Each structure stands twice: as C-alpha cells, then as structure tokens.
Amino acid sequence: MATVAQVVARTLTGLGVRRVFGLVGSGNFDLSNALVAAGASFVAARHETGAATMADAYARVTGEVGVVTLHPGCGLTNAVTGITEAAKSRTPLLVLAGDTAAAAVRSNFRIDQDALAGSVGAVAERVHGPMSAIADIARAHRRAVAERRTVVVSLPMDVQAATVTEQGDVPALPELARPRPGDPTVGQLADLLLAAERPVLIAGRGARGQRATLERLGELTGALLATTAVAHGLFAGSPWSVGISGGFASPVAAELLAEADLVLALGAGLNMWSTRHGRLLGGTATVVQVDLDPTAIGAHSRVDVGIVGDVGETAAALVAAIERREESRAARRTPAVAAQIEAGAWSRVAYGDTGSATEIDPRTLTIALDEILPVERTVAIDSGHFMGWPASYLSVPDEAGFVFTQAFQCVGLGLATAIGAAVARPDRLTVAALGDGGALMGLADLETVARLGLRMVVVVYNDRAYGAEVHHFGPSGKPLELVRFPDTDFAALGRAVGLDGITVRTRGDLKQLADWVDHHGARGGMVVDAKIVPSTVAEWLEEAFRGH
Numbered sequence: 001m002a003t004v005a006q007v008v009a010r011t012l013t014g015l016g017v018r019r020v021f022g023l024v025g026s027g028n029f030d031l032s033n034a035l036v037a038a039g040a041s042f043v044a045a046r047h048e049t050g051a052a053t054m055a056d057a058y059a060r061v062t063g064e065v066g067v068v069t070l071h072p073g074c075g076l077t078n079a080v081t082g083i084t085e086a087a088k089s090r091t092p093l094l095v096l097a098g099d100t101a102a103a104a105v106r107s108n109f110r111i112d113q114d115a116l117a118g119s120v121g122a123v124a125e126r127v128h129g130p131m132s133a134i135a136d137i138a139r140a141h142r143r144a145v146a147e148r149r150t151v152v153v154s155l156p157m158d159v160q161a162a163t164v165t166e167q168g169d170v171p172a173l174p175e176l177a178r179p180r181p182g183d184p185t186v187g188q189l190a191d192l193l194l195a196a197e198r199p200v201l202i203a204g205r206g207a208r209g210q211r212a213t214l215e216r217l218g219e220l221t222g223a224l225l226a227t228t229a230v231a232h233g234l235f236a237g238s239p240w241s242v243g244i245s246g247g248f249a250s251p252v253a254a255e256l257l258a259e260a261d262l263v264l265a266l267g268a269g270l271n272m273w274s275t276r277h278g279r280l281l282g283g284t285a286t287v288v289q290v291d292l293d294p295t296a297i298g299a300h301s302r303v304d305v306g307i308v309g310d311v312g313e314t315a316a317a318l319v320a321a322i323e324r325r326e327e328s329r330a331a332r333r334t335p336a337v338a339a340q341i342e343a344g345a346w347s348r349v350a351y352g353d354t355g356s357a358t359e360i361d362p363r364t365l366t367i368a369l370d371e372i373l374p375v376e377r378t379v380a381i382d383s384g385h386f387m388g389w390p391a392s393y394l395s396v397p398d399e400a401g402f403v404f405t406q407a408f409q410c411v412g413l414g415l416a417t418a419i420g421a422a423v424a425r426p427d428r429l430t431v432a433a434l435g436d437g438g439a440l441m442g443l444a445d446l447e448t449v450a451r452l453g454l455r456m457v458v459v460v461y462n463d464r465a466y467g468a469e470v471h472h473f474g475p476s477g478k479p480l481e482l483v484r485f486p487d488t489d490f491a492a493l494g495r496a497v498g499l500d501g502i503t504v505r506t507r508g509d510l511k512q513l514a515d516w517v518d519h520h521g522a523r524g525g526m527v528v529d530a531k532i533v534p535s536t537v538a539e540w541l542e543e544a545f546r547g548h
C-alpha cells in the first residue's frame with residue numbers, strides 16, 4: 001500500500017527525475033520526502049522564487065526536466081516570478097505545488113492555483129485522485145518535455161495522503177521524431193544560402209546543442225556565426241563567430257551583421273534585443289527564420305522566408321543537400337574578415353578607464369575577472385544596467401556555460417540562476433554577476449550558496465543604485481532620489497552566511513581573488529563587492545533607450 005505522494009514520487013524518479021529543488025512546508029512535506037525516498041536528491045532553497053529559478057537554470061544547463069516542490073498557496077505565489085521566467089523561456093519545468101483539499105473552502109492557503117498558473121503562461125495540471133495519480137503525473141511530465149512547457153501540477157493534500165490500492169505501470173513513451181521541412185523547401189533554402197554574398201547564421205535558444213551541424217553549415221556556405229544572448233557560447237572559440245547579436249554585440253560584430261545580405265535565424269526570435277530594434281538586420285537582407293513554433297516566425301521582425309522545423313533537423317537536411325550538390329562557398333570567410341573579427345573582440349575595444357582609488361571601472365573589473373577566473377566556468381547574469389559587461393567580457397566555454405534568465409526581464413533571479421547552474425555543473429566554477437539591487441532582492445539564497453558548499457564567485461556590480469533607472473531617467477533631468485540608496489557591504493553579508501568576502505575598489509584589490517583561485521583552486525564561495533564607478537554608462541543601455 002502506498003500513498004499518492006509516494007506513487008507520484010516513484011513515477012517521477014522512474015521517468016528519470018533525479019534532482020528536486022524546493023522549500024518544504026506541511027503541504028509538500030510528505031511529497032518531498034517521498035521524492036528523496038524514491039531516489040531523488042533534494043536541494044533546499046530559502047525563497048520559493050529562488051527554488052523555481054534554480055530548477056529552471058538546472059534544466060537549462062543539464063537538458064533534464066527541472067522539478068520544484070512548493071507549499072500550497074503562499075508557497076506557490078512566492079514562486080510565481082521564477083515560474084513566469086521559466087514559462088516565457090519554454091523551460092521544461094514541473095512545479096509540484098501542494099494544494100488545499102477541494103472541501104477546504106475556507107483554508108488560509110486557498111487560491112485558484114490553476115488560474116494563477118495559466119495567467120503567467122504555465123500549463124495547469126493536477127493529480128486528481130488515487131485512481132488517476134500515475135496517469136496524471138505522467139501526463140504532466142510529458143507535457144513539460146514534449147511541449148517544452150512549464151507545468152504547475154497541483155496536488156491537493158487529501159489526495160496526496162490517499163492510499164493507492166492498484167498501481168499501474170507508467171506507459172513507455174516513444175522518442176518523438178523531430179519535424180523537418182520537406183525536400184523542396186530545403187532545396188530552396190540551399191539555393192538562397194549558396195547565392196548569398198554575405199550570409200550570417202544567428203543561432204538562438206532552439207539551436208543550443210547543435211554546434212557541430214551549424215558549424216558545418218557555416219563552413220559550406222561561408223556564413224559568419226552569431227548567437228542571441230541565451231545561446232551565447234554556442235560557437236565559443238570559432239574564428240568565424242562574431243559573438244552575441246544584439247545589444248551586447250561589439251562594434252565590429254554590429255557592423256558585420258548589418259552588412260549581411262542573408263540572415264538565417266535558427267531557433268532565434270529576432271526580437272528588439274537581438275536585432276537592436278531591427279537595426280542589425282540590413283534593410284535589404286533576405287531574412288529566413290527556422291523555428292519549431294509557427295507563431296514565433298515573424299513575430300518580432302520582418303521575415304521573408306519562414307520554415308517550421310527543428311533547428312538540428314533542418315540544418316542537417318541543409319548540410320546533406322549542399323553536400324550532395326558538391327558545392328560550397330567561402331563567401332564571408334576570408335582572412336581579412338577573420339582578422340577583423342579577432343581585432344574587434346570586446347576585450348580589444350579601447351575605452352577610457354574611469355576608475356579612481358575608491359571606485360573601479362566596471363569594464364576594467366570584468367576584463368580582470370576574465371583573466372583571473374578559470375575558463376571552465378558557468379556565467380549567470382542578473383538583470384540591470386551592469387549586465388552587458390559580464391555578457392561582453394567574460395568568456396564562456398560553451399552554451400551550457402552561460403545562463404541568462406531574462407525572458408521576464410526581471411531583477412533578482414541571478415543568484416538563484418547561478419545556484420541551479422552550480423548544482424548542475426559542480427565541475428565548473430560558477431560566476432554569478434549581479435547588480436547591487438538584484439543581489440539585495442535575491443539575498444535569501446546567499447545562505448544556500450554557503451550551505452551547499454558551491455564553487456561560486458558572486459560578483460556584485462555595486463553602484464549604490466538601481467542604475468538602469470538612474471541612466472534611463474537621469475539624462476532628462478528627472479529626480480533620482482528614489483532609485484539611489486546607501487552603500488551595502490556585500491563582503492560582510494557574504495561572511496555572515498559563511499562565504500569569503502572581499503571588497504574591490506581597484507584592480508590591485510583583485511589580487512585576493514587571484515590568490516583564492518591559485519591557492520584554494522577556487523573552492524567554496526566568494527563574494528566580490530565591487531564598488532564600481534556609478535556614472536560609467538554601458539553603450540548597450542544607451543542604445544536600447546535610443547530605440548524606444
């Protein structure tokens with residue numbers, strides 16, 4: 001005899017779930033313990049939005065389904081921001097939310113959980129009763145995986161405690177063949193690519209994991225390579241990669257992208273961020289968009305040719321078609337362009353250092369971090385004005401080494417993102433790049449970094465302000481008192497929870513970080529409170545404001 005909670009837990013571990021994030025209350029206590037008893041390991045967060053975002057980041061880095069368990073009502077509402085980010089990012093995420101019994105109409109915890117889930121773009125599912133428990137949880141899991149959705153599964157407490165007398169098997173599901181366009185479409189696309197003088201491939205979220213095929217396509221067509229921010233790292237180290245397309249593009253990357261006569265967007269939404277409000281797409285370029293989701297095609301930008309298909313399958317079909325023709329082109333792949341790309345890397349772009357004895361230039365800080373920290377790293381970035389610097393200057397080894405939870409454009413998810421990534425890849429040093437405002441918002445889970453003994457450097461770009469707002473409204477003379485605040489000693493906050501903490505005002509102060517890397521192998525957690533020059537404005541932000 002088993003309870004529904006136990007059967008649900010066993011079904012999930014049977015489906016491959018091995019890691020669960022969460023925060024335990026009475027409404028998910030038995031379920032969380034049942035998951036552990038069934039073989040999953042449990043990662044306790046200190047705030048539910050942190051728990052949801054950790055599971056989201058874990059899913060992004062590992063490719064597994066993320067799982068988070070929550071207390072009913074208030075546990076779920078606390079997690080809503082993280083759930084929304086995951087839903088907007090199409091992260092396969094299972095949110096196992098306890099729920100009040102149907103009859104407990106006056107329970108303090110009672111809310112309409114299904115309506116809440118739907119309102120943020122997640123799918124509402126429930127475990128209805130002992131007879132259907134296995135089918136219910138298997139269906140929710142399948143929707144998360146097959147539809148790439150964030151699924152909020154409500155599990156009423158009376159149902160969780162009910163006894164299951166007959167336990168069926170989880171129906172085995174076939175591997176789903178991924179959609180690919182038909183031969184005539186592939187042939188037309190091959191014609192377009194081979195006729196282009198200056199083709200560019202822009203790879204987005206849907207292209208993650210497809211490096212080899214896309215590099216081959218680039219080789220055959222002479223295309224330059226770029227990624228959106230969420231796919232950053234996909235072409236790390238390629239001489240033909242111009243880096244990120246969008247606000248964080250280097251000046252040379254922006255120039256080369258705008259010159260393209262054919263843009264092939266692969267699993268990339270071509271939104272205002274990845275195209276700089278369309279300015280990175282040359283006015284006369286032919287724009288081709290390949291996406292699994294028909295509603296994504298042309299949703300943000302002008303698209304001349306739309307193709308519904310899986311990026312990997314479509315690219316492989318294109319490669320095969322071009323190879324059959326025994327044709328290839330050098331197009332943009334000349335020694336001069338390679339030299340232009342190399343010389344134009346962000347780290348080579350000259351700038352006037354604005355630092356003083358008390359404040360460090362954020363660019364100098366980030367370039368130094370890139371030199372000091374091991375290259376086997378995962379970079380996780382919060383939202384705010386500062387975010388262009390780590391995105392531009394910190395190299396990453398591959399696309400799993402960069403986690404960008406920005407679909408909700410929400411401040412405060414960066415630390416939890418870093419924690420989920422660090423749990424996923426303990427072999428890599430995780431770098432959490434945060435603004436001071438975002439660090440304070442996500443502060444509850446700083447303790448989690450210490451408690452889990454994660455290998456992490458938490459860098460706080462501390463400008464004593466909501467800098468994005470300062471730079472947005474300051475130039476037009478608006479009052480800024482409400483968006484500036486007193487300095488916070490983040491090194492002391494780090495030490496308070498059991499981490500190392502250093503304060504950085506100059507390049508020389510980073511010697512302590514270099515020693516930590518050299519002598520301790522960057523083990524354990526370190527908070528770097530970087531007192532940055534608050535008046536140094538990132539070009540990407542000025543550029544973004546110009547676009548409005």
Ligand SMILES: Cc1ncc(C[n+]2csc(CCOP(=O)(O)OP(=O)(O)O)c2C)c(N)n1
Pocket residue numbers: 383384385386387409410411412434435436437438439461463465466467468469
């Ligand atoms: C949850 C949430 N609240 C408010 C905002 C509006 N907002 C955007 S950037 C920003 C400032 C963030 O400050 P900080 O983390 O210090 O980074 P900075 O901009 O100073 O570099 C704010 C408040 C938001 N995006 N998300």
Ligand SMILES: [Mg+2]
Pocket residue numbers: 384435436437461462463464465466467
């Ligand atoms: Mg700030």
